[in-house]
Amino acid sequence: xxxxxxxxxxxxxxxxxxxxxxxxxxxxxxxxxxxxxxxxxxxxxxxxxxxxxxxxxxxxxxxxxxxxxxxxxxxxxxxxxxxxxxxxxxxxxxxxxxxxxxxxxxxxxxxxxxxxxxxxxxxxxxxxxxxxxxxxxxxxxxxxxxxxxxxxxxxxxxxxxxxxxxxxxxxxxxxxxxxxxxxxxxxxxxxxxxxxxxxxxxxxxxxxxxxxxxxxxxxxxxxxxxxxxxxxxxxxxxxxxxxxxxxxxxxxxxxxxxxxxxxxxxxxxxxxxxxxxxxxxxxxxxxxxxxxxxxxxxxxxxxxxxxxxxxxxxxxxxxxxxxxxxxxxxxxxxxxxxxxxxxxxxxxxxxxxxxxxxxxxxxxxxxxxx
Numbered sequence: 201x202x203x204x205x206x207x208x209x210x211x212x213x214x215x216x217x218x219x220x221x222x223x224x225x226x227x228x229x230x231x232x233x234x235x236x237x238x239x240x241x242x243x244x245x246x247x248x249x250x251x252x253x254x255x256x257x258x259x260x261x262x263x264x265x266x267x268x269x270x271x272x273x274x275x276x277x278x279x280x281x282x283x284x285x286x287x288x289x290x291x292x293x294x295x296x297x298x299x300x301x302x303x304x305x306x307x308x309x310x311x312x313x314x315x316x317x318x319x320x321x322x323x324x325x326x327x328x329x330x331x332x333x334x335x336x337x338x339x340x341x342x343x344x345x346x347x348x349x350x351x352x353x354x355x356x357x358x359x360x361x362x363x364x365x366x367x368x369x370x371x372x373x374x375x376x377x378x379x380x381x382x383x384x385x386x387x388x389x390x391x392x393x394x395x396x397x398x399x400x401x402x403x404x405x406x407x408x409x410x411x412x413x414x415x416x417x418x419x420x421x422x423x424x425x426x427x428x429x430x431x432x433x434x435x436x437x438x439x440x441x442x443x444x445x446x447x448x449x450x451x452x453x454x455x456x457x458x459x460x461x462x463x464x465x466x467x468x469x470x471x472x473x474x475x476x477x478x479x480x481x482x483x484x485x486x487x488x489x490x491x492x493x494x495x496x497x498x499x500x501x502x503x504x505x506x507x508x509x510x511x512x513x514x515x516x517x518x519x520x521x522x523x524x525x526x527x528x529x530x531x532x533x534x535x536x537x538x539x540x541x542x543x544x545x546x547x548x549x550x551x552x553x554x555x556x557x558x559x560x561x562x563x564x565x566x567x568x569x570x
Contacts, residue, residue: 202408207340207393212242220304224252228261230310252300313346316364331388341378349399356539429510435534443481452493469512471504
Protein backbone atom coordinates (compact mmCIF):
# COMPACT_ATOMS: atom_id res chain seq x y z
CA UNK A 201 0.00 0.00 0.00
CA UNK A 202 1.55 3.29 -1.09
CA UNK A 203 0.96 6.58 0.66
CA UNK A 204 1.91 8.69 -2.37
CA UNK A 205 0.43 8.73 -5.86
CA UNK A 206 3.03 9.95 -8.33
CA UNK A 207 2.25 12.10 -11.32
CA UNK A 208 2.79 9.08 -13.56
CA UNK A 209 0.25 7.01 -11.64
CA UNK A 210 -2.28 9.83 -11.79
CA UNK A 211 -1.85 10.22 -15.55
CA UNK A 212 -2.11 6.47 -16.14
CA UNK A 213 -5.37 6.52 -14.18
CA UNK A 214 -6.72 9.63 -15.91
CA UNK A 215 -5.17 10.26 -19.36
CA UNK A 216 -7.27 13.41 -19.77
CA UNK A 217 -4.96 15.18 -17.30
CA UNK A 218 -2.53 15.90 -20.15
CA UNK A 219 -3.41 17.00 -23.67
CA UNK A 220 -1.45 16.66 -26.88
CA UNK A 221 -1.56 14.37 -29.90
CA UNK A 222 2.11 13.29 -30.08
CA UNK A 223 3.78 12.95 -26.70
CA UNK A 224 7.47 12.28 -26.16
CA UNK A 225 8.32 10.66 -22.81
CA UNK A 226 11.67 11.49 -21.17
CA UNK A 227 12.29 8.53 -18.90
CA UNK A 228 14.58 5.80 -17.57
CA UNK A 229 14.17 2.78 -15.25
CA UNK A 230 12.80 4.99 -12.46
CA UNK A 231 9.77 5.71 -14.63
CA UNK A 232 7.52 3.09 -13.06
CA UNK A 233 4.19 2.89 -11.25
CA UNK A 234 4.05 1.57 -7.65
CA UNK A 235 3.47 -1.99 -8.94
CA UNK A 236 6.67 -1.58 -11.06
CA UNK A 237 4.79 -1.37 -14.36
CA UNK A 238 6.90 0.87 -16.63
CA UNK A 239 5.33 4.27 -17.23
CA UNK A 240 5.66 3.67 -20.97
CA UNK A 241 3.46 0.55 -20.74
CA UNK A 242 0.96 2.11 -18.34
CA UNK A 243 0.46 5.25 -20.43
CA UNK A 244 0.10 3.33 -23.69
CA UNK A 245 -2.43 0.99 -22.06
CA UNK A 246 -4.38 4.05 -20.89
CA UNK A 247 -4.49 5.44 -24.43
CA UNK A 248 -1.95 8.25 -23.96
CA UNK A 249 -0.55 8.95 -27.46
CA UNK A 250 3.17 8.31 -26.93
CA UNK A 251 5.10 8.61 -30.19
CA UNK A 252 8.72 8.92 -29.02
CA UNK A 253 11.00 8.26 -26.06
CA UNK A 254 14.00 10.26 -24.84
CA UNK A 255 16.88 8.96 -22.74
CA UNK A 256 19.16 10.90 -20.32
CA UNK A 257 22.67 10.11 -19.06
CA UNK A 258 22.96 6.35 -18.38
CA UNK A 259 20.34 5.76 -21.07
CA UNK A 260 16.63 5.05 -21.11
CA UNK A 261 17.28 1.48 -19.95
CA UNK A 262 19.92 2.59 -17.43
CA UNK A 263 22.75 0.39 -18.72
CA UNK A 264 25.47 3.01 -19.23
CA UNK A 265 28.05 4.15 -16.70
CA UNK A 266 28.66 7.78 -15.66
CA UNK A 267 29.02 10.32 -18.48
CA UNK A 268 27.72 7.81 -21.03
CA UNK A 269 24.41 6.85 -22.63
CA UNK A 270 22.78 4.33 -24.95
CA UNK A 271 22.51 6.31 -28.21
CA UNK A 272 19.53 6.51 -30.58
CA UNK A 273 17.67 3.27 -31.13
CA UNK A 274 14.25 1.68 -31.55
CA UNK A 275 12.75 0.43 -28.30
CA UNK A 276 12.13 -3.29 -28.76
CA UNK A 277 9.34 -3.29 -26.18
CA UNK A 278 7.19 -0.53 -27.67
CA UNK A 279 8.55 -0.08 -31.17
CA UNK A 280 8.97 3.63 -30.46
CA UNK A 281 12.06 5.59 -31.49
CA UNK A 282 14.41 6.45 -28.61
CA UNK A 283 16.37 9.70 -28.87
CA UNK A 284 19.56 10.10 -26.85
CA UNK A 285 19.75 13.55 -25.22
CA UNK A 286 22.96 13.12 -23.22
CA UNK A 287 25.60 15.77 -24.06
CA UNK A 288 23.17 17.39 -26.51
CA UNK A 289 21.99 20.97 -25.94
CA UNK A 290 21.12 24.21 -27.73
CA UNK A 291 20.47 24.04 -31.48
CA UNK A 292 21.57 20.39 -31.65
CA UNK A 293 18.95 19.43 -29.07
CA UNK A 294 16.32 21.49 -30.91
CA UNK A 295 17.07 19.43 -34.01
CA UNK A 296 16.66 16.16 -32.10
CA UNK A 297 13.33 17.22 -30.59
CA UNK A 298 12.03 18.62 -33.89
CA UNK A 299 13.02 15.40 -35.67
CA UNK A 300 10.99 13.38 -33.17
CA UNK A 301 7.79 15.12 -34.33
CA UNK A 302 6.31 15.46 -30.83
CA UNK A 303 4.08 18.33 -29.75
CA UNK A 304 4.48 17.71 -25.99
CA UNK A 305 7.46 16.61 -23.92
CA UNK A 306 6.70 14.64 -20.73
CA UNK A 307 9.34 14.19 -18.01
CA UNK A 308 9.16 11.14 -15.71
CA UNK A 309 12.52 10.50 -14.03
CA UNK A 310 13.33 10.27 -10.31
CA UNK A 311 15.87 12.80 -9.05
CA UNK A 312 18.11 12.35 -5.97
CA UNK A 313 18.00 15.90 -4.56
CA UNK A 314 21.55 16.97 -5.44
CA UNK A 315 22.44 19.80 -7.83
CA UNK A 316 25.23 17.96 -9.65
CA UNK A 317 23.08 14.93 -10.50
CA UNK A 318 22.32 15.42 -14.17
CA UNK A 319 18.67 14.41 -14.67
CA UNK A 320 17.31 17.81 -13.64
CA UNK A 321 19.62 19.42 -16.20
CA UNK A 322 18.32 17.09 -18.90
CA UNK A 323 14.90 18.43 -17.93
CA UNK A 324 16.26 22.00 -17.98
CA UNK A 325 17.79 21.62 -21.45
CA UNK A 326 14.65 20.01 -22.87
CA UNK A 327 12.50 22.73 -21.32
CA UNK A 328 14.71 25.27 -23.08
CA UNK A 329 14.27 23.39 -26.36
CA UNK A 330 10.49 23.22 -25.85
CA UNK A 331 10.42 26.96 -25.23
CA UNK A 332 12.35 27.68 -28.42
CA UNK A 333 10.22 25.26 -30.47
CA UNK A 334 6.86 26.28 -29.00
CA UNK A 335 6.10 22.86 -27.49
CA UNK A 336 4.25 22.01 -24.28
CA UNK A 337 6.19 20.53 -21.36
CA UNK A 338 4.75 18.27 -18.66
CA UNK A 339 6.45 17.02 -15.48
CA UNK A 340 5.06 13.87 -13.86
CA UNK A 341 6.21 14.67 -10.35
CA UNK A 342 7.99 12.28 -7.99
CA UNK A 343 9.33 12.59 -4.41
CA UNK A 344 12.67 14.10 -3.56
CA UNK A 345 14.22 11.11 -1.71
CA UNK A 346 16.05 13.47 0.67
CA UNK A 347 12.77 15.13 1.64
CA UNK A 348 11.93 18.74 1.02
CA UNK A 349 12.65 20.56 4.28
CA UNK A 350 16.38 21.29 3.88
CA UNK A 351 18.61 23.13 1.44
CA UNK A 352 22.35 22.98 2.11
CA UNK A 353 25.37 24.54 0.44
CA UNK A 354 25.94 27.75 -1.52
CA UNK A 355 24.15 28.65 -4.72
CA UNK A 356 25.76 27.90 -8.08
CA UNK A 357 27.77 30.80 -9.52
CA UNK A 358 26.57 31.00 -13.13
CA UNK A 359 30.14 31.62 -14.31
CA UNK A 360 30.63 27.92 -13.52
CA UNK A 361 27.44 26.65 -15.13
CA UNK A 362 27.70 23.27 -16.84
CA UNK A 363 25.75 20.05 -17.27
CA UNK A 364 26.16 19.45 -13.51
CA UNK A 365 24.52 22.81 -12.77
CA UNK A 366 22.79 25.34 -15.03
CA UNK A 367 20.71 27.33 -12.51
CA UNK A 368 21.62 28.86 -9.12
CA UNK A 369 20.56 26.05 -6.79
CA UNK A 370 22.28 24.94 -3.57
CA UNK A 371 24.10 21.60 -3.60
CA UNK A 372 21.23 19.90 -1.74
CA UNK A 373 18.24 21.64 -3.28
CA UNK A 374 15.23 20.30 -1.33
CA UNK A 375 12.74 20.41 -4.24
CA UNK A 376 10.87 18.01 -6.48
CA UNK A 377 11.40 18.01 -10.23
CA UNK A 378 8.05 19.74 -10.66
CA UNK A 379 9.05 22.49 -8.25
CA UNK A 380 12.36 22.94 -10.05
CA UNK A 381 10.55 23.19 -13.38
CA UNK A 382 8.40 26.03 -12.06
CA UNK A 383 11.45 27.70 -10.52
CA UNK A 384 13.44 27.66 -13.76
CA UNK A 385 10.99 30.15 -15.24
CA UNK A 386 11.06 29.26 -18.93
CA UNK A 387 8.55 30.95 -21.22
CA UNK A 388 6.53 27.92 -22.24
CA UNK A 389 3.30 26.04 -21.61
CA UNK A 390 4.32 24.11 -18.47
CA UNK A 391 2.14 21.64 -16.58
CA UNK A 392 3.11 19.74 -13.45
CA UNK A 393 1.03 16.66 -12.68
CA UNK A 394 1.42 16.84 -8.94
CA UNK A 395 1.68 13.96 -6.51
CA UNK A 396 -1.09 13.15 -4.09
CA UNK A 397 -0.10 12.50 -0.49
CA UNK A 398 3.48 13.79 -0.49
CA UNK A 399 4.58 16.37 2.07
CA UNK A 400 7.96 18.00 2.55
CA UNK A 401 9.03 16.18 5.69
CA UNK A 402 8.27 12.72 4.34
CA UNK A 403 11.10 10.20 4.10
CA UNK A 404 11.26 8.03 1.02
CA UNK A 405 10.40 4.98 3.12
CA UNK A 406 7.21 6.69 4.25
CA UNK A 407 6.03 7.13 0.66
CA UNK A 408 5.54 3.38 0.25
CA UNK A 409 7.00 3.65 -3.26
CA UNK A 410 9.60 1.16 -4.51
CA UNK A 411 13.18 2.38 -4.73
CA UNK A 412 14.43 1.88 -8.28
CA UNK A 413 18.10 2.69 -8.87
CA UNK A 414 18.17 6.11 -10.58
CA UNK A 415 21.56 5.18 -12.05
CA UNK A 416 24.07 2.36 -11.88
CA UNK A 417 25.98 3.91 -8.96
CA UNK A 418 22.95 5.00 -6.91
CA UNK A 419 21.76 1.63 -5.55
CA UNK A 420 20.03 2.65 -2.30
CA UNK A 421 18.58 5.58 -0.38
CA UNK A 422 21.72 5.40 1.79
CA UNK A 423 23.69 6.26 -1.34
CA UNK A 424 21.43 9.21 -2.06
CA UNK A 425 21.94 10.62 1.44
CA UNK A 426 25.73 10.38 1.18
CA UNK A 427 25.94 11.73 -2.37
CA UNK A 428 25.59 15.53 -1.84
CA UNK A 429 28.82 15.45 0.20
CA UNK A 430 30.91 12.52 -0.98
CA UNK A 431 30.01 13.20 -4.60
CA UNK A 432 32.51 16.04 -4.36
CA UNK A 433 35.30 13.45 -4.19
CA UNK A 434 34.66 12.84 -7.90
CA UNK A 435 36.81 15.95 -8.41
CA UNK A 436 39.77 14.45 -6.51
CA UNK A 437 42.12 11.49 -6.86
CA UNK A 438 40.29 9.77 -3.98
CA UNK A 439 38.00 6.91 -4.96
CA UNK A 440 34.38 7.78 -4.24
CA UNK A 441 33.55 4.07 -4.21
CA UNK A 442 32.64 3.60 -7.87
CA UNK A 443 33.39 0.04 -8.82
CA UNK A 444 32.21 -1.25 -5.42
CA UNK A 445 28.82 -2.26 -4.04
CA UNK A 446 28.66 0.88 -1.81
CA UNK A 447 29.47 3.84 -4.07
CA UNK A 448 29.61 7.24 -2.31
CA UNK A 449 29.55 5.52 1.09
CA UNK A 450 33.10 4.19 0.62
CA UNK A 451 35.78 6.86 0.17
CA UNK A 452 39.54 6.44 0.18
CA UNK A 453 42.84 6.29 -1.67
CA UNK A 454 45.83 3.92 -1.79
CA UNK A 455 47.91 6.45 0.14
CA UNK A 456 45.47 6.84 3.07
CA UNK A 457 46.72 5.50 6.42
CA UNK A 458 45.15 4.75 9.79
CA UNK A 459 44.84 8.44 10.74
CA UNK A 460 41.93 9.19 8.41
CA UNK A 461 38.98 7.55 10.23
CA UNK A 462 39.96 8.75 13.74
CA UNK A 463 40.47 12.31 12.47
CA UNK A 464 37.00 12.31 10.92
CA UNK A 465 35.31 10.86 13.99
CA UNK A 466 37.07 13.42 16.18
CA UNK A 467 35.15 16.18 14.38
CA UNK A 468 31.88 14.98 15.93
CA UNK A 469 29.92 15.64 12.75
CA UNK A 470 26.15 15.39 13.31
CA UNK A 471 24.38 12.16 12.42
CA UNK A 472 27.33 10.25 10.96
CA UNK A 473 30.20 8.00 12.03
CA UNK A 474 33.16 6.71 10.03
CA UNK A 475 34.44 3.14 9.97
CA UNK A 476 37.96 2.38 8.80
CA UNK A 477 37.86 0.03 5.84
CA UNK A 478 39.72 -1.28 2.80
CA UNK A 479 38.22 -1.92 -0.62
CA UNK A 480 39.24 -2.74 -4.19
CA UNK A 481 37.34 -0.90 -6.95
CA UNK A 482 36.61 -3.09 -9.95
CA UNK A 483 36.60 -0.10 -12.30
CA UNK A 484 37.09 3.68 -12.38
CA UNK A 485 39.71 5.30 -10.13
CA UNK A 486 42.29 2.91 -8.59
CA UNK A 487 40.69 -0.07 -10.32
CA UNK A 488 42.24 -3.30 -9.04
CA UNK A 489 44.22 -1.55 -6.30
CA UNK A 490 43.73 -1.89 -2.56
CA UNK A 491 42.23 1.35 -1.26
CA UNK A 492 42.35 2.37 2.40
CA UNK A 493 39.61 4.69 3.59
CA UNK A 494 36.31 4.91 5.40
CA UNK A 495 32.68 3.94 5.12
CA UNK A 496 30.09 6.53 6.16
CA UNK A 497 27.42 5.25 8.51
CA UNK A 498 24.56 7.76 8.74
CA UNK A 499 22.68 6.97 11.95
CA UNK A 500 20.47 10.11 12.16
CA UNK A 501 19.23 11.42 8.83
CA UNK A 502 17.49 14.39 10.42
CA UNK A 503 20.70 15.65 12.04
CA UNK A 504 23.04 14.61 9.23
CA UNK A 505 24.44 17.39 7.02
CA UNK A 506 25.87 15.77 3.89
CA UNK A 507 27.48 18.88 2.39
CA UNK A 508 29.18 19.83 5.66
CA UNK A 509 30.31 16.20 5.96
CA UNK A 510 31.80 16.20 2.46
CA UNK A 511 33.67 19.46 3.07
CA UNK A 512 35.00 18.14 6.38
CA UNK A 513 36.25 14.97 4.71
CA UNK A 514 37.98 16.97 1.97
CA UNK A 515 39.63 19.21 4.58
CA UNK A 516 40.96 16.25 6.56
CA UNK A 517 42.19 14.50 3.40
CA UNK A 518 43.96 17.63 2.14
CA UNK A 519 45.49 18.27 5.58
CA UNK A 520 46.71 14.72 6.27
CA UNK A 521 47.99 13.95 2.76
CA UNK A 522 49.15 17.24 1.19
CA UNK A 523 51.74 15.55 -1.02
CA UNK A 524 49.37 12.95 -2.50
CA UNK A 525 45.93 14.60 -2.52
CA UNK A 526 45.21 16.08 -5.97
CA UNK A 527 42.42 17.36 -8.18
CA UNK A 528 41.13 14.90 -10.76
CA UNK A 529 39.11 14.91 -13.95
CA UNK A 530 38.55 17.47 -16.70
CA UNK A 531 39.75 21.02 -16.10
CA UNK A 532 37.63 22.83 -13.50
CA UNK A 533 35.68 19.65 -12.74
CA UNK A 534 35.65 20.28 -9.00
CA UNK A 535 34.68 23.89 -9.61
CA UNK A 536 31.72 22.74 -11.71
CA UNK A 537 30.67 20.24 -9.03
CA UNK A 538 30.91 22.83 -6.25
CA UNK A 539 29.47 25.58 -8.42
CA UNK A 540 32.37 28.04 -8.04
CA UNK A 541 36.14 28.08 -7.51
CA UNK A 542 35.86 28.96 -3.81
CA UNK A 543 36.35 25.35 -2.68
CA UNK A 544 39.50 24.62 -4.69
CA UNK A 545 41.01 27.98 -3.73
CA UNK A 546 40.20 27.39 -0.07
CA UNK A 547 41.71 23.91 0.04
CA UNK A 548 44.78 24.90 -1.99
CA UNK A 549 45.41 27.70 0.51
CA UNK A 550 45.23 25.22 3.41
CA UNK A 551 42.10 26.86 4.80
CA UNK A 552 39.05 25.18 6.33
CA UNK A 553 36.33 24.80 3.63
CA UNK A 554 33.59 24.35 6.22
CA UNK A 555 33.38 28.14 6.30
CA UNK A 556 31.93 27.92 2.78
CA UNK A 557 28.86 25.98 3.91
CA UNK A 558 26.08 28.18 5.29
CA UNK A 559 23.64 26.78 7.79
CA UNK A 560 20.84 24.72 6.20
CA UNK A 561 17.67 26.63 5.30
CA UNK A 562 14.14 25.69 4.28
CA UNK A 563 13.30 25.96 0.58
CA UNK A 564 11.22 29.02 -0.23
CA UNK A 565 9.42 30.32 -3.31
CA UNK A 566 7.39 28.46 -5.96
CA UNK A 567 6.80 25.40 -3.81
CA UNK A 568 4.00 23.02 -4.80
CA UNK A 569 3.72 21.08 -1.55
CA UNK A 570 3.33 22.00 2.12
